Amino acid sequence: EDQVTQSPEALRLQEGESSSLNCSYTVSGLRGLFWYRQDPGKGPEFLFTLYSAGEEKEKERLKATLTKKESFLHITAPKPEDSATYLCAVRVGNEKLTFGTGTRLTIIP
Amino acid sequence: EAGVAQSPRYKIIEKRQSVAFWCNPISGHATLYWYQQILGQGPKLLIQFQNNGVVDDSQLPKDRFSAERLKGVDSTLKIQPAKLEDSAVYLCASSFQANTGELFFGEGSRLTVL
Numbered sequence: 001e002d003q004v005t006q007s008p009e010a011l012r013l014q015e016g017e018s019s020s021l022n023c024s025y026t027v028s029g030l031r032g033l034f035w036y037r038q039d040p041g042k043g044p045e046f047l048f049t050l051y052s053a054g055e056e057k058e059k060e061r062l063k064a065t066l067t068k069k070e071s072f073l074h075i076t077a078p079k080p081e082d083s084a085t086y087l088c089a090v091r092v093g094n095e096k097l098t099f100g101t102g103t104r105l106t107i108i109p
Numbered sequence: 110e111a112g113v114a115q116s117p118r119y120k121i122i123e124k125r126q127s128v129a130f131w132c133n134p135i136s137g138h139a140t141l142y143w144y145q146q147i148l149g150q151g152p153k154l155l156i157q158f159q160n161n162g163v164v165d166d167s168q169l170p171k172d173r174f175s176a177e178r179l180k181g182v183d184s185t186l187k188i189q190p191a192k193l194e195d196s197a198v199y200l201c202a203s204s205f206q207a208n209t210g211e212l213f214f215g216e217g218s219r220l221t222v223l
Contacts, residue, residue, distance in 0.1 A: 032210045033210075034210035042217075043202070044152065044212075046211045046212065046213070049210055049211060087151055089151070089210060091208075091210050094208050096165055097212070099151030099152050099153070101151050102151055
């Protein structure tokens with residue numbers, strides 16, 4: 001069965017303290033890995049798509065990278081408004097998206 | 110551009126009662142999804158429509174859940190009878206095409222079953 005595991009479950013950082021979130025997957029035939037941001041009481045918001053190992057995408061203070069077994073979401077010099085739950089999801093073939101359980105990120109001013 | 114609209118935002122019912130959720134996707138989006146998100150978990154796909162046809166309903170508990178997308182636009186998800194374990198946020202999403210990971214989600218409908 002396809003598995004998506006995110007770590008850590010929760011992360012508290014001081015404002016400006018850079019770190020990384022991890023998404024590891026055990027699937028065969030990956031057709032894309034996707035990162036979403038979810039604020040409390042809201043639906044997930046799409047951030048990035050990664051298709052192949054070595055690919056990187058950036059948006060403001062976020063950078064997503066992909067290897068053959070995992071993806072990292074690097075956050076550089078975070079601000080309090082970056083606080084949210086970050087979800088990753090994978091697609092195998094034409095199958096549905098399988099989401100991880102997310103990392104709850106809190107940035108302390 | 111208007112986003113995905115969902116209603117109601119909140120619903121509290123007793124177990125064995127019924128409930129219905131409504132979704133209006135982004136204009137022009139042919140694919141519509143219903144996800145269930147239990148507290149502390151990631152969203153789980155219940156059903157996917159392409160226009161008004163069902164693409165995937167493999168994880169929909171068909172003995173109590175039903176969904177329709179008449180005319181290929183709005184959709185309704187119904188639960189009858191509800192169980193305690195159905196307490197969750199029901200998220201509707203849409204996308205311009207199928208087989209994409211870029212989904213646009215609504216704010217969700219939070220269901221509490223007592």
